Amino acid sequence: MSATADKIAEGQIGGRLWFYANYHCNLRCTYCLTESAPEVSRREFGEDEIVERAREGKALGFTALGVTGGEPFVLDYMPELIATLGSELPTIVLSNATVFNARRLREMEPLADLPVHVQISLDHPDPEDNDEMRGPENFRRVVEAVPKLVERGIGVRIATTLEDPAAADPQEMERLCELHRSMGVPDEDHVVRPIIKRGRAKSNGMGVLAGFEQLDPELTLTADGAFYSPFAPTVRAGQLDTDLLVSRTTTPLREPAETLARIVDGRPPGNDASIGIT
Amino acid sequence: MGLRRWNERVREPATVGRYLDSNGPVDDSPPGATNVSDTRPATAGPVPLIDAEQAPILARAYYPGHGPPSPVTASLAHVPEILELTLPFVGRVLGPTAIDVRTKELVIVRVSALMECRYCVETHTAVALDCGLSREELRALRGEEEIESVFADPGELALLAWVDAIALGRGSVPEEVTTGAREAMGHAELVELTLVAAATLMLNRYCSALRLPTSAATLSRLAEEGLG
Numbered sequence: 001m002s003a004t005a006d007k008i009a010e011g012q013i014g015g016r017l018w019f020y021a022n023y024h025c026n027l028r029c030t031y032c033l034t035e036s037a038p039e040v041s042r043r044e045f046g047e048d049e050i051v052e053r054a055r056e057g058k059a060l061g062f063t064a065l066g067v068t069g070g071e072p073f074v075l076d077y078m079p080e081l082i083a084t085l086g087s088e089l090p091t092i093v094l095s096n097a098t099v100f101n102a103r104r105l106r107e108m109e110p111l112a113d114l115p116v117h118v119q120i121s122l123d124h125p126d127p128e129d130n131d132e133m134r135g136p137e138n139f140r141r142v143v144e145a146v147p148k149l150v151e152r153g154i155g156v157r158i159a160t161t162l163e164d165p166a167a168a169d170p171q172e173m174e175r176l177c178e179l180h181r182s183m184g185v186p187d188e189d190h191v192v193r194p195i196i197k198r199g200r201a202k203s204n205g206m207g208v209l210a211g212f213e214q215l216d217p218e219l220t221l222t223a224d225g226a227f228y229s230p231f232a233p234t235v236r237a238g239q240l241d242t243d244l245l246v247s248r249t250t251t252p253l254r255e256p257a258e259t260l261a262r263i264v265d266g267r268p269p270g271n272d273a274s275i276g277i278t
Numbered sequence: 279m280g281l282r283r284w285n286e287r288v289r290e291p292a293t294v295g296r297y298l299d300s301n302g303p304v305d306d307s308p309p310g311a312t313n314v315s316d317t318r319p320a321t322a323g324p325v326p327l328i329d330a331e332q333a334p335i336l337a338r339a340y341y342p343g344h345g346p347p348s349p350v351t352a353s354l355a356h357v358p359e360i361l362e363l364t365l366p367f368v369g370r371v372l373g374p375t376a377i378d379v380r381t382k383e384l385v386i387v388r389v390s391a392l393m394e395c396r397y398c399v400e401t402h403t404a405v406a407l408d409c410g411l412s413r414e415e416l417r418a419l420r421g422e423e424e425i426e427s428v429f430a431d432p433g434e435l436a437l438l439a440w441v442d443a444i445a446l447g448r449g450s451v452p453e454e455v456t457t458g459a460r461e462a463m464g465h466a467e468l469v470e471l472t473l474v475a476a477a478t479l480m481l482n483r484y485c486s487a488l489r490l491p492t493s494a495a496t497l498s499r500l501a502e503e504g505l506g
Contacts, residue, residue: 134398153405212335228335228336241332242328242332242334242355242356243331243332243333243334243335244334244335245334245335245358246334246335246336246358247357247358247359247360248356248357248358248359248360255359259336259359263335263336
């Protein structure tokens with residue numbers, strides 16, 4: 001067993017290996033960690049590169065994979081890539097679910113037979129409130145897309161991101177839960193998490209602090225290097241945040257994995273509390 | 279020695295005040311080049327310097343508790359896995375060891391002047407003053423006076439001939455210079471001072487290429503000492 005596998009087994013490092021597939025997105029959400037938008041640089045990690053690192057991660061002892069962005073599904077190869085990843089390890093891919101046209105849905109059908117979940121953002125049960133932060137027509141597109149994925153047998157999770165989940169209106173949350181249940185997504189596949197005070201959220205004065213002390217270590221690979229968490233490779237005012245950069249080296253994967261383990265070993269005792277956002 | 283004055287080239291205008299950080303190319307430099315401001319202006323170099331708030335996890339140990347880091351640290355922080363190897367190496371080679379710091383600074387200033395590295399010459403001129411080198415010695419090392427008119431110690435002259443050959447030459451060092459160096463230094467001393475010269479050459483090219491800024495405090499001090 002590798003040193004990385006030991007750390008994962010001990011719970012010191014998250015078992016999921018994350019990839020930032022890209023940084024561009026068809027939306028421009030007000031709390032976006034990466035300032036993603038249609039016009040930003042794509043900064044793709046690369047289809048082949050993701051597959052190779054994923055297989056390397058599996059050999060090192062990682063137990064699951066995650067893909068995020070940007071919006072991963074603006075990349076044509078994403079359905080096939082997720083199928084490939086899902087044949088290696090359980091995989092989750094984060095999406096805004098607004099680019100699932102008929103062709104894309106057909107391409108995604110093979111995911112139904114694999115341990116794959118598409119995690120889709122939906123923040124409010126009311127279109128106006130939801131679309132205020134996520135953009136026009138977002139709500140409508142999501143509630144149209146989710147049942148289509150569920151009908152095809154594809155695993156769907158709903159992720160709700162709130163300024164302060166503890167202060168959420170219980171009635172509003174109940175309506176949101178009724179909505180996702182009505183679309184075929186059970187409660188166990190609904191996650192509620194706080195806005196993270198990084199990226200565009202920080203610029204807009206939103207979110208809770210999420211630094212080295214608050215985040216769980218989960219190795220995250222991007223075109224810019226390896227990071228401490230999927231909440232780490234954020235962008236603010238057009239500049240990549242480097243405070244949670246682990247290394248620029250991503251190949252071989254053993255190197256950033258061992259560096260992350262070394263960082264975790266050096267983390268002060270008591271600073272291992274998570275704010276439960278992964 | 280046909281050494282051009284290290285600062286013979288036209289220097290950028292309004293240098294003082296533009297560059298507000300640095301306590302030298304290594305964090306454990308001797309005192310004398312202090313920081314004066316937490317405010318970092320946009321660097322004129324090709325890469326931004328990473329401030330403490332954005333310092334990667336592995337780089338944080340190399341950032342001082344107060345004031346900005348040296349620009350070498352703040353630039354290397356872009357690649358933390360390289361920083362965490364380079365800074366201990368540079369600190370060990372250029373910092374205190376069995377060889378006295380005066381001798382090391384003599385090598386560093388001389389090589390930096392030959393390589394016309396503005397940042398290294400300015401920063402290490404201040405460090406060298408703290409290590410006991412005189413203004414006259416520093417002027418000579420910087421090519422502003424004849425070496426032979428200031429330095430009299432045969433061992434130091436042999437060392438300077440050795441580092442001049444390393445910095446300016448190509449291929450092997452001439453036999454007569456090698457002979458002089460072997461007579462003046464023991465094996466360990468020769469190896470270490472050669473590495474000091476080689477590491478300085480590396481830093482000279484690094485600092486010059488990235489146009490690393492000298493601190494305002496250092497520039498002010500050099501002006502006061504008549505070494506600006």
